[in-house]
Amino acid sequence: MSGSLDSYLILSGLLFAIGTFGFLGRRNAISMLMSIELMLNAVNLTIIAFGAFVKPLNVHASVIALIVIAVAAAEATVGLAIVMAIYRNKKTPLVDEYDSMSE
Amino acid sequence: MTALLPLIPILPLGGFVLTGLLGRRYPEDAHRIAVWAVVAAWVVASIVAVMALLHASPFGTAGAGITLWTWIPANGFSHGFNADIGLFVDPLTACLLIVVTTIGMLVHVYSIGYMAHDPGRWRFFAYLNLFMFSMLVLILADNFLLVFAGWELVGLCSYLLIGFWYPRRSAAVAAKKAFLVNRVGDMGFALGIMAVWTQLGTLNMQAVFARFGSVPHEWQIAIALLIFCGAVGKSAQFPLHVWLPDAMEGPTPVSALIHAATMVNAGVYLVARCNPIFGAAPEVMVVVAAIGIFTAILAASIAFTQTDIKRVLAYSTLSQLGYMFASLGVGAWTAAIFHLMSHGFFKGLLFLDSGSVIHSVDGEQEMRKMGGLARKIPITYATMLVGSIAIAGVPPLAGFFSKDEILGGAFKNGFLWVWAIGFVVAGMTAFYMFRLMGMTFWGPSHVDAEVEHHIHESPRSMTGPLIVLAIPAAVLGLVIGFPPETGLLHQWLAPVFEGTIAASGHAEAAYNFFGIDGALAIATTALVAVAIVVAWRLFGVEIPSLGLRAQPRPDQVREISARRGLAALYNGSFHKWWFDDINNKLFVEWGGKLAAAAFWFDRTIIDGTVNGVGTVTAGAGGWLRRVQTGRVQNYALGIAVGLIVIAAGYLYLAIR
Amino acid sequence: MPIGQTLPFTAVRWDDVLFVVLAIMLLGSALLVVTMRDIIRCGLAMIASFASLAGIYVLLGNPLIAATQVLVYIGAISILVLFAIMLTQTKNAPTRLVFQTQAWVGAIAAVAIAAIIAGTVLTTTWPSTGAVAWTATSDIATMLFSQYVLPFEAVSVLLTAAVVGGVLLARREPPAGKEDRS
Numbered sequence: 001m002s003g004s005l006d007s008y009l010i011l012s013g014l015l016f017a018i019g020t021f022g023f024l025g026r027r028n029a030i031s032m033l034m035s036i037e038l039m040l041n042a043v044n045l046t047i048i049a050f051g052a053f054v055k056p057l058n059v060h061a062s063v064i065a066l067i068v069i070a071v072a073a074a075e076a077t078v079g080l081a082i083v084m085a086i087y088r089n090k091k092t093p094l095v096d097e098y099d100s101m102s103e
Numbered sequence: 104m105t106a107l108l109p110l111i112p113i114l115p116l117g118g119f120v121l122t123g124l125l126g127r128r129y130p131e132d133a134h135r136i137a138v139w140a141v142v143a144a145w146v147v148a149s150i151v152a153v154m155a156l157l158h159a160s161p162f163g164t165a166g167a168g169i170t171l172w173t174w175i176p177a178n179g180f181s182h183g184f185n186a187d188i189g190l191f192v193d194p195l196t197a198c199l200l201i202v203v204t205t206i207g208m209l210v211h212v213y214s215i216g217y218m219a220h221d222p223g224r225w226r227f228f229a230y231l232n233l234f235m236f237s238m239l240v241l242i243l244a245d246n247f248l249l250v251f252a253g254w255e256l257v258g259l260c261s262y263l264l265i266g267f268w269y270p271r272r273s274a275a276v277a278a279k280k281a282f283l284v285n286r287v288g289d290m291g292f293a294l295g296i297m298a299v300w301t302q303l304g305t306l307n308m309q310a311v312f313a314r315f316g317s318v319p320h321e322w323q324i325a326i327a328l329l330i331f332c333g334a335v336g337k338s339a340q341f342p343l344h345v346w347l348p349d350a351m352e353g354p355t356p357v358s359a360l361i362h363a364a365t366m367v368n369a370g371v372y373l374v375a376r377c378n379p380i381f382g383a384a385p386e387v388m389v390v391v392a393a394i395g396i397f398t399a400i401l402a403a404s405i406a407f408t409q410t411d412i413k414r415v416l417a418y419s420t421l422s423q424l425g426y427m428f429a430s431l432g433v434g435a436w437t438a439a440i441f442h443l444m445s446h447g448f449f450k451g452l453l454f455l456d457s458g459s460v461i462h463s464v465d466g467e468q469e470m471r472k473m474g475g476l477a478r479k480i481p482i483t484y485a486t487m488l489v490g491s492i493a494i495a496g497v498p499p500l501a502g503f504f505s506k507d508e509i510l511g512g513a514f515k516n517g518f519l520w521v522w523a524i525g526f527v528v529a530g531m532t533a534f535y536m537f538r539l540m541g542m543t544f545w546g547p548s549h550v551d552a553e554v555e556h557h558i559h560e561s562p563r564s565m566t567g568p569l570i571v572l573a574i575p576a577a578v579l580g581l582v583i584g585f586p587p588e589t590g591l592l593h594q595w596l597a598p599v600f601e602g603t604i605a606a607s608g609h610a611e612a613a614y615n616f617f618g619i620d621g622a623l624a625i626a627t628t629a630l631v632a633v634a635i636v637v638a639w640r641l642f643g644v645e646i647p648s649l650g651l652r653a654q655p656r657p658d659q660v661r662e663i664s665a666r667r668g669l670a671a672l673y674n675g676s677f678h679k680w681w682f683d684d685i686n687n688k689l690f691v692e693w694g695g696k697l698a699a700a701a702f703w704f705d706r707t708i709i710d711g712t713v714n715g716v717g718t719v720t721a722g723a724g725g726w727l728r729r730v731q732t733g734r735v736q737n738y739a740l741g742i743a744v745g746l747i748v749i750a751a752g753y754l755y756l757a758i759r
Numbered sequence: 760m761p762i763g764q765t766l767p768f769t770a771v772r773w774d775d776v777l778f779v780v781l782a783i784m785l786l787g788s789a790l791l792v793v794t795m796r797d798i799i800r801c802g803l804a805m806i807a808s809f810a811s812l813a814g815i816y817v818l819l820g821n822p823l824i825a826a827t828q829v830l831v832y833i834g835a836i837s838i839l840v841l842f843a844i845m846l847t848q849t850k851n852a853p854t855r856l857v858f859q860t861q862a863w864v865g866a867i868a869a870v871a872i873a874a875i876i877a878g879t880v881l882t883t884t885w886p887s888t889g890a891v892a893w894t895a896t897s898d899i900a901t902m903l904f905s906q907y908v909l910p911f912e913a914v915s916v917l918l919t920a921a922v923v924g925g926v927l928l929a930r931r932e933p934p935a936g937k938e939d940r941s
Contacts, residue, residue: 002772002774002777002778002818002891003774003891005885005887006881007778008815008819010877010880010881011782011815013873013876013877014873015785015786015789016872016873017869017870017872017876018789018790018792019793020865020868020869021862021866021869022792022793023736023739024736024739024740024859024861024865024868025793025858025861025865025866026858026859027856028798029847030840030844030847031798031801032736033840033843034792034801034805034840035792037805037832037836037840038789038792038808041809044812044828045812048816048819048824051821051894052819052821052891052892053885053888053889053892054885054887054888055888058892058894059894059898059899059902060902062823062824062894062902063899063902065821065824066823066899066903067907067910069832070831070914070917070918071914072832072836073831073836073918073921074917074918076836076840077839077921077924077925078921078924078928080839080843080929081924081925081926081928083843083847084843084846084928084929085928085929087846087847093847093849095734095735095736096734098735099732099733099734100733101731740864740865740868743865743872746872747868747872747875750879751871751875754875754878754879757879758878
């Protein structure tokens with residue numbers, strides 16, 4: 001099992017699905033951001049898995065994964081800063097209330 | 104010379120504009136511009152008419168015209184359409200010009216006195232001038248479209264003038280009725296004009312007449328019928344005759360001018376002008392004759408029992424117009440124009456006289472409340488007597504010559520039934536006219552007591568035109584119609600009708616006094632004499648100069664009209680043969696229901712559908728609006744669903 | 760004593776055991792992240808999932824990425840998230856609903872996504888070598904600073920921008936009167 005690419009890919013797919021459910025289902029904005037991090041990690045796992053099992057992609061995968069991690073960090077920073085700014089305005093972290101763009 | 108032509112209609116038009124703009128501020132002088140405009144127009148028209156009748160240059164025998172400008176320049180299409188403002192004068196036009204301008208001028212002068220106390224007289228003179236303009240445009244036009252424009256304008260003026268006293272409801276209703284019934288005829292006329300254009304590509308009348316033979320025969324019949332339809336409406340023939348008696352709601356000068364002497368002649372003029380069209384369709388000529396003579400006897404029968412003096416004259420007008428159309432229908436073209444001219448004069452005279460009578464008894468129009476006026480209003484009485492003798496057809500006055508030519512033409516051209524009915528109507532005409540004279544002027548006075556003191560003769564501005572009109576009523580026949588069939592009028596009008604007469608094969612034989620013509624004339628005169636005598640016996644007579652004096656016999660009149668068979672006829676005649684009731688039932692009631700149903704359909708189904716589309720759209724929009732919640736997670740769900748659909752699709756395709 | 764390829768007394772290989780254990784840890788903590796009521800506990804579960812993911816990276820022969828994962832994700836991002844949670848807490852947060860109304864639909868969508876991915880993975884023949892290849896850190900370094908130097912620099916700019924932007928966005932509005940203190 002650990003020697004097959006498929007199992008790692010299915011594992012990452014499951015992680016991605018869990019992240020999707022969390023993103024679509026939770027009410028707290030920070031929970032949504034945590035789910036996004038899970039999804040990004042699932043993608044990272046896919047990349048590394050490919051790098052491990054497909055010889056020509058080996059080093060490239062690692063570099064790409066590094067860059068993804070850096071970008072994820074930047075995105076988390078800005079996202080959380082935004083959430084805090086909104087929280088200051090709306091006094092609540094629940095995305096139900098962030099609907100001033102609605103009809 | 105042709106440069107004078109535009110002046111004839113423009114003078115009354117200028118009068119209309121000036122009187123309309125300035126009349127309200129100067130009410131006492133409102134008539135001056137109008138009357139002088141018409142007098143000037145009469146002078147110019149007389150010059151032109153005389154030149155045209157004498158076939159002098161530039162008119163010659165075929166007439167001449169002048170094109171003022173191009174009204175509708177639409178020549179670029181494959182079926183080019185070009186309509187000009189053009190005027191054309193030939194001997195036929197000249198006859199009409201004489202009638203229209205002379206009677207118009209005299210009526211204008213008469214109205215100075217008649218409308219002296221009316222506060223709206225500036226409006227009256229403005230409308231009268233507008234009417235003169237329209238009628239002159241109608242007569243002088245050289246293409247069908249301009250004729251139609253004049254046609255509609257005289258209809259409009261008729262509406263304005265009939266409803267002149269618009270606060271009175273009956274007047275407003277009568278004006279509306281006249282306009283609507285006219286409209287029915289006008290629609291036929293418009294269709295005829297369109298048919299002419301599609302067949303011949305031009306609306307210029309002389310051009311149409313020259314090429315009319317090239318039109319297929321069914322189209323010739325159709326065009327002739329449609330044009331006749333317009334004439335039926337304007338000249339109040341059956342079945343569109345119902346508007347003319349109600350038109351008597353207007354002031355008497357209006358009745359005299361429009362509904363006796365000019366507007367109702369427009370139909371006769373149109374048919375006479377289009378004689379090549381009608382000559383090419385002999386079937387339609389039979390229809391014309393039939394409708395004409397039927398109207399004649401219908402109207403004469405109604406005139407027997409009417410008691411409003413103006414109504415009797417209105418029905419008399421209908422009857423005489425019927426004569427004119429019958430004459431056109433049997434092919435006696437010149438006789439019709441002769442009767443048109445003489446009728447214009449003596450009917451105008453009779454109407455103005457009746458206006459004078461009404462004026463003298465303070466506005467009373469019921470003949471049962473008149474009587475014995477002969478000695479009190481002598482000038483009016485004398486002129487009315489002249490007019491009655493003329494219309495009855497007693498020689499040697501104008502009516503005798505013109506009516507006799509019509510009946511002779513009918514007999515000789517083979518229309519025996521037209522002759523027979525016309526013969527009877529001649530007698531009926533004499534009877535009801537002298538009934539009118541008896542009830543109004545002779546016998547004991549039934550006038551209301553308080554009116555009786557101040558029965559007075561009319562002012563000179565009113566009696567002047569009466570005397571002037573009595574002269575042509577008396578002598579016109581002798582001047583232009585004698586000797587019969589070769590007199591001046593025939594010489595003048597021969598070039599206009601010769602083509603049609605030659606084509607129809609009825610050569611106008613020479614008048615033979617000691618042959619058939621003389622026999623017919625004597626027969627007619629005998630019947631007329633009998634009718635006059637019967638009328639005198641029943642309704643009284645008093646002509647001191649002739650030594651005639653008899654009292655009316657009201658009990659005999661009652662007894663005769665109560666006899667069983669005659670009572671039904673009396674009823675029918677009194678109710679105008681129920682035509683108004685039929686029209687009311689058919690068009691007002693049932694038409695109203697149809698209109699209500701159509702309104703319901705339009706409002707509920709059509710509007711409902713359109714509104715329904717709007718409502719559905721708005722509802723759908725309102726429902727779809729709820730997708731925009733403003734929440735990111737809802738939108739992200741949408742993205743996820745879309746992603747699933749696409750990916751599943753691809754997976755399915757890859758696995759298959 | 761060297762550790763053999765398989766567990767003692769069994770024919771099960773160490774790698775498989777580790778893989779299963781780590782996978783269960785990963786998925787379990789991920790589920791806890793998305794379903795727990797208390798957000799702080801969600802954050803802690805997230806840390807656990809990051810840790811198990813680092814272990815999986817080691818299994819895949821990539822210790823550098825594993826170390827980076829621990830350093831960046833657990834060491835920086837998780838702390839950041841926890842700070843944000845602390846700064847945006849409301850009094851009555853635990854007593855309210857956890858899930859949205861649309862969570863059911865979201866769950867179905869998630870299951871569908873998982874199914875599609877699994878289907879795709881299983882029906883495709885990957886050009887896999889069948890054995891895990893060990894990645895040398897020196898190779899990564901060489902690649903990073905020669906072929907990928909442009910993305911490297913871009914990422915550093917991005918991080919700078921992110922830092923500046925984050926500070927700017929999250930800054931408290933200065934009270935009036937103290938604006939022009941530069």
